[in-house]
Amino acid sequence: MNALKIAGLLLLLMIAAGCGRIASPGDLLHAPNLANEEQSLYRAVQPFLPAGYQLTTPDQSDQGSAIRLADLDGDGEQELIVSYKKPDTDYEVNVLILNKKDGVWKKADQITGSGMNLDYLAIKPLTDASSHELLLGYDGGGSGLPKELFVYSFSGGKAQSLFHQSYEQIAVGDLLGNGLDQIALVPPAVGTEDTHSEITLIGAKNGGLAALAERRTDGAVANMRIERASADRSGLFAQILSTTRSGYAVLFAWEGGRLANVLSLTQSDYGKRASRQNLKLGRPDYSRDLGATEQKWWIDYPAQNRDVDGDGILEVALPNPLPSAEDSSGTPQLWSESYYRWDGGRGMTFVEDRFWQWGFDLRIPDRWLGLYRIDLPAGSENAAGEVRFMYVPENGKPAPLLTLRQLLPEEWERLKTVLDSSESDYVVLGGTGSVMPGRSPEITVALLPAENAGLTGEEADKYEELRLTKAEVVELAGLDTDEAEEADSNVEEH
Secondary structure (H helix, E strand, C coil): CCHHHHHHHHHHHHHHHCCCEECCHHHCECCCCCHHHHHHHHHHHHHHCCCCCEEEECCEECCCCCEEEECCCCCCCCEEEEEEECCCCCCEEEEEEEEEECCEEEEEEEEEEECCEEEEEEEECCCCCCCCEEEEEEECCCCCCCEEEEEEEEECCEEEEEEEEEECEEEEECCCCCCCCEEEEECCCCCCCCCCEEEEEEEEECCEEEEEEEEEECEEEEEEEEEECCCCCEEEEEEEEECCCCCEEEEEEEECCEEEECCCCCHHHHHHHHHCCCEECCCCECCCEHHHCCCCEECCCCCCCECCCCCCCCEEEEEEECCECCCCCCCCCCEEEEEEEECCCCEEEEEEEEEEECCEEEEECHHHCCCEEEECCCCCCCHHHEEEEEECCCCCCCEEEEEEEEECHHHHHHHHHHHHHCCCCEEEEEEECCCCCCCCCEEEEEECCCCCCCCCHHHHHHHHHHCCCHHHHHHHCCCCHHHHHHHHHHHHHC
C-alpha cells in the first residue's frame, strides 16, 4: 500500500479515536430548539450535582452534549439527562436523570459506570417506537481495555438495564426500516495475533435486545456507520482491512429478513471501474463468513465513503488508478476516488471522480473522463508539489488542462507577480498544512493554461471544450466564490 496512504490512514484513525473531553458547562449545553433555555437547564441541574463536578461529553453522540432533553419513557414529558464526573474519581462516569413533577425538576435516577470517560451516548427507539432507550458506552482509557456498552430503558422513574456488551466500534441506525434503531457492534479482538473480527447486529427480539445477525470478517473493521444508502433504504457501511489484499468495502442491507452484503462485484465488472460508468452488482452475499467469496468491492486503501453530492445519501468510494504517462516508471501511483450510489437493487450509479491526494482536493470534470492523463514534474524532489492534468489527443502533443501546485509563501509571491504581469488565470485554493515530512505549510493554487496550446482542427476544438473557467475550478474544488476570494485574501495578508 502506498506509504502516503498508510500515513493518511493512521492520521484518520487517530482523529476518529478521539479523546474524552471534560470542559466547562457553558460550552457543552445543547438541546434542539432550546437556545433561550440553556441557562435555565444548567441552573436546574446544579442543585443535584456534587461540589467540584465536571460535565463530560462523549466522544461519539447523536447530539454532542452533556446536558440534554429527551422523552425516555414515552409519556409525552421530557426527562433531563446530564453526564458528569465527580472530583477525584478518574474511573467513574455518572449519568443523572431528572424528571418534572408539578413543574419542578426532581431527581429520578442515577447511573454510575466504570470508565475514564464516555465513548458513546445516544437516545434511540430500540424496542418500541413510542419510547427511547439510553445507550451509554464507557471507555476504560487504557491499552487493551475494551469499551463497554450498556443499554437502559426508563420506566416508572427508574432506569433498568436491558443489554451489555464489550465493543471496539459501534454504529446505530434504522437498518431494518421498521421505525426502530439497531446497534452494530464490533466486539474486541480475542488476542493481539488474531487478524479476524466480527460485526454483530443487535435489535429488538422477543421483547428485548438480542443478536439479529453476525458476520465474521477476515480483517479489521474500519469506518463503520449506518446511514441512508439509497433513495428509500438505509445501509451498514464498513471497510475490511484485509491481510491478503489491501481490503474491501461492504454495504449491508436487510434483504428478505436477512442481512446481505450488496457489494458483490464480479472480477469482470470490477475491471470496468476505469470507465467510471455505472457498475452492475452480483447476487447479494448472505454468507456469515465475509471471506467466503472473491466477489467483493476491492479497495487499494481505505478511502472514506462520503455524501459527495449533498443529497443525504452516502456514496461508496472506489479507489481508481489515475491515467498517467506511459514512461511513468519510478513515479508515485496517483489515485482518484470514484464515488458510486446504490440504486437499492443490483446497480451502483457513478456519481463523481475526485482527486484526493497529497493535500489536493478536486472533482475531476465528467467531460474529461477518457481524454486526460496525469503528469508529474520529472526529476523533482517534491513530486507531490505539482500535478498536471493533460489533454491527450489521438494525434499530437498533450496539452495542459490544469496544474495544481503547492508552494511556500515566498515561492507563491514570486510566481504571482509573474502571473499577474502576464494576465494568466489562476485560483488560490487555500493554505494547507505540511503534507510532506519536514516541509513548511504551503499555499495551494490552480493554474489555468494559456489559450494557445498549439493544437489545430478538431483537436483544438475539443481542447476548447475541455478547458475550465475560473468559476468551474472554484466549484470543482468545493468552494464558493466568497471562500475562494477569502483564500486569496488570506494568502495576501500572510
